[in-house]
Amino acid sequence: MSTPTLDSPTVRAGADLLRIATAGSVDDGKSTLVGRLLFDTKSVLADQIDAVTKASVDRGMDTPDLSLLVDGLRAEREQGITIDVAYRYFATPARSFVLADTPGHVQYTRNTVSGASTAQLVILLVDARNGLVAQTRRHAAVMALLGVPRLVLAVNKIDLVDDPGAVFAEVTEQFGEVTRSLGYADDAVLAIPVSALHGDNIARRSENTPYYSGPTLIEHLESVSNQPDRRAVGLRFPVQYVIRPRTAEYPDYRGYAGQIAAGRVAVGDEIVVQPSGQRSRVVSIDTPDGALATAHTGRSVTLLLADDIDVSRGDLIAAVADAPEPSQQFTATVCWLGDKPLRAGARLLLKHGTKTTPVIVGGLETLFDEQNLALVEAPESVELNQIGRISLTTAEPIAADDYRVNRETGSFLLIDPAGGNTLGAGLVGDVLTSLNLR
Template sequence: MSTTTTEELSATTLLRFATAGSVDDGKSTLVGRLLHDSKSVLTDQLEAVERASASRGQEGPDLALLTDGLRAEREQGITIDVAYRYFATPRRRFILADTPGHVQYTRNMVTGASTAELTIILVDARNGVVEQTRRHAAIAALLRVPHAVLAVNKMDLVGYEESVFGAIAEEFTAYATELGVPEVTAIPISALNGDNVVEPSAHMDWYGGPTVLEHLETVPVSHDLAHCHARLPVQYVIRPQSAEHPDYRGYAGQIAAGTFRVGEQITVLPSGRSTKISGIDLLGKPVDVAWTTQSVTLLLQDDIDISRGDLIVPSKDAPPTTQDIEATVCHVADQPLTVGHRVLLKHGTRTVKAIVKDIPSRLTLDDLSLHPHPGQLVANDIGRVKVRTAEPLPVDSYADSRRTGSFILIDPSDGTTLTAGMVGESFASPEPVRDEAEDDGWDF
């Protein structure tokens, strides 16, 4: 294990990152190698992996088993669910999401990358950029993950040839640039042998860039959300029945972004009622200021009607409320999403009824062209949707806030998550046509 001290950890920054790539590209092996070579694996964990590997007839430890913990994952040799791992070096702390590569589990990649600041997209050097590589790059772009690493894996199987790496890096970088990915760092690796994962490779002296760990430790990240639009989705209304605090009424939740201060004028949405913050409780103690991502209870000067699902914002910085939402979505359910589909829309802590009014376009991953008005989205499709909600919602642009600019669509019959949406995000838009669901008789 690393001997990082508490004092050193307190001075380091936190990086959330996710892995992505096609089946058998070596994501779990890369993660296992990263944990093993950075000495972030407990002795008993490594011993368990060695025993499991020996029982399968393998000569050495299969480091992929450090993240593939489900029985089905071990039996099939593929990652099925998102595996989160926490580790640290003296320079930085990490939260890692190892996501599945199989097209069937693209929905899990959306989950893992939704909070990431960096995505590692693996490519098998023998196969190059494939459809699933493009899909994962598109999702990373839609989710506005600010940093992307292209890890060209299995370089040992192509003789560590620089030309192979260069061609793949050039193709992927051009594609990612079209998507709007702001930064791509390409690194040639062999996760199985450890080349350029933690230590520089002796087989690729033509490469002068950082190893994977070195890049993870040094890539600039910013967690300064204190100056973003302040947003507090109300999760609970707290009214303790006690003689000590007979009139206590607080509104609790996790601050999604920004900063709240005692005395500040706030507005409650969607009602639009305004008042001032009279107190802020944090971990049972009063404070004058609270910021993202603290979980707090706000006390207000006036007794106004507030319930779970409402959004508390500064009066001078309130987002518009609307019943018509247009967004880019990734459809994650097996059942198609169709025009006229009745759904539930969950935004923050609020869930409302909604109708899919139109599907203006679907993205074609090969050439990033748009197929206009496809009529439906099927599993793993990326497209544009227009949704009409039964009640007005205060929504931000996803570009301004990943928390309050996102939503999910839910099947009201069984609670299945259908679609993940990013408000206002778009690659491009086809010419508008008549809303096909405009005259369907619905009254919202």
């Protein structure tokens, strides 16, 4: 799965960036909301607006159907549903945004997991006429499982109910009970009454919602913290390339290139290379623009070490103080993406950071029952779109953090060794137990 970068359209280089995702049941108005965000932030061209307006008039509508701004696959347009994850880009003067637009149907849980896996905030939509439904609870549980730090409940179509204030209060209280049971603090969740069709409380405060005094959706997106609510960890640097130019100018140059997955690094820092456990010290941090004194999460750099030690692609350079211990056996939670079910004894490849190693699936311990928000013990298999806790044994040790401690170094992929297809997305540790399910 590729992740949008600052090179994407309308995402300004160097800008404050927030990664968000949307989720909701079919017909809750998600496409209209996404279209409204694009429209109100002026992230669409005039000719696109003209085309949408004309198409809406041809359909006999009084106002533009902003859902038409959201391009989709032909199949989803024919069905009137979203069946894949699409990334949208928009910006305000305060911040740039990458939005993952995910499907609504329960059978596309894998797409929702994919879209929300990098999100710092997820907007969950509910139709005010229907209130909280089972799919809302499922989506909230999946977001808690993925460690999404913040949620927004957009109570949409609030203009279509008789007593909007009472409906909004009831839905907000019900959602609060769900999110608190999943471990969310009250200040990590915000409910907003909106009408995506008319723009109420999206970019402008609505006079139609006197019972609500909070921010508009865009105001909240601009001001919410984009720092992860996780325990701070030291340096995590998966080695991608070993650079040895062997030129007359650089006869002894040996650099380790990659992207900092977590933490920071500074010249003079003591480090440990996992899984070998060898220690050294950083003597230089090189970039194409010159050397740096320090570098932080997300920066692509080349590290030079004081000692000539054995470091290869797939190794992890970490801070000495809290380096993860290498292991070949561990428990993980996996969302299964393959058409054929996962069974105990399966032989696959596991990709963690820049390291790929053969892996055997041991026991299938627990299955997440999305329909009933419960756990099923000792399942026979994990089917497409299902989430389960499994045990794994790798051929080579990997140095991974628990997913609840660090998202980037606590996740991995399971790959088909024959075809190279991605079959599962995994989270290191017993994440399911933390959801307090039955």
